[in-house]
Amino acid sequence: MKEFKPVHKDAYTLILEAIDTGIYRPGDRLVESELADRFGVSRTPIREALQRLETQSLLARDGRSLIVASLDHNQLSELYVVRSELEGLAARLAARHATAEEVRVLKDMVAEDQALLDNPAALARANRRFHKQIHLASHNRYLVQQLDLVHRSMALMATTSLAAEGRGEVALAEHAAIVDAIEKRDEAQAYAALKEHISKAFMTRLKLDSARAPLLG
Structure with missing residues (x-):
């Protein structure tokens, strides 16, 4: 019988779902180390995911920090x-x-x-x-x-x-x-x-x- 392995979500999907479900709301600051601890992944894929989300305008810069963007x-x-x-x-x-x-x-x-x-x-x-x-x-x-x-x-x-x-x-x-x-x-x-x-x-x-x-x- 073929063994089915659980599907592991990547960092991008995990962060996106956290925003979508309201864990992180507009204005909330996202910190690499905290995200890595929450999702149990290393900081490198977290950093890459944050960059991708910023490119898609889902995150915005607040000084040196990244926050969940909001819509005017x-x-x-x-x-x-x-x-x-x-x-x-x-x-x-x-x-x-x-x-x-x-x-x-x-x-x-x-x-x-x-x-x-x-x-x-x-x-x-x-x-x-x-x-x-x-x-x-x-x-x-x-x-x-x-x-x-x-x-x-x-x-x-x-x-x-x-x-x-x-x-x-x-x-x-x-x-x-x-x-x-x-x-x-x-x-x-x-x-x-x-x-x-x-x-x-x-x-x-x-x-x-x-x-x-x-x-x-």
């Missing part, structure tokens, strides 16, 4: 414009190419995620899995690669729009509408439904950011 209002707006178009295209292609099994998985995700409505952090993780499944169902490797880049930048947002009161329930209803269009092979409706979903998420985030902004005297 303009960057956020630009990111959502790109995300909206690419996600809409993924839904359109999924309506064309998704297998019956892929559609079933999407429907199951929507149903199962109902149990997470009281847990925004868990719902946010489930939301990423749902969108990733649509990306894969597009059966276009180049589109999936570009969306991976977009979603890496999404990790630089300090909070999830799903934390807003009532947003989780509405988002799941939107997910159901997207899956319904994909199942019906309605490419135009799948595209429109996903773009509308991203638009509403963006508006929710803008409202959250506005509520947290300091008042000007």
Whole structure:
């Protein structure tokens, strides 16, 4: 019998996942020695991973230190414009190419995620899995690669729009509408439904950011 060995993640993936899951948040300082201790790897691959993340603008310089980058209002707006178009295209292609099994998985995700409505952090993780499944169902490797880049930048947002009161329930209803269009092979409706979903998420985030902004005297 063939022995299966566990998959070991490289330093880049480990740090990226730590940012994505909120272990390191925008503004947090990343120190080579601390990262090496946390992940049990030597400092050389940590250093190389940090350089790669800085090149991708996921980390920024603060003097001599590297910190997790944050997005200003303009960057956020630009990111959502790109995300909206690419996600809409993924839904359109999924309506064309998704297998019956892929559609079933999407429907199951929507149903199962109902149990997470009281847990925004868990719902946010489930939301990423749902969108990733649509990306894969597009059966276009180049589109999936570009969306991976977009979603890496999404990790630089300090909070999830799903934390807003009532947003989780509405988002799941939107997910159901997207899956319904994909199942019906309605490419135009799948595209429109996903773009509308991203638009509403963006508006929710803008409202959250506005509520947290300091008042000007």
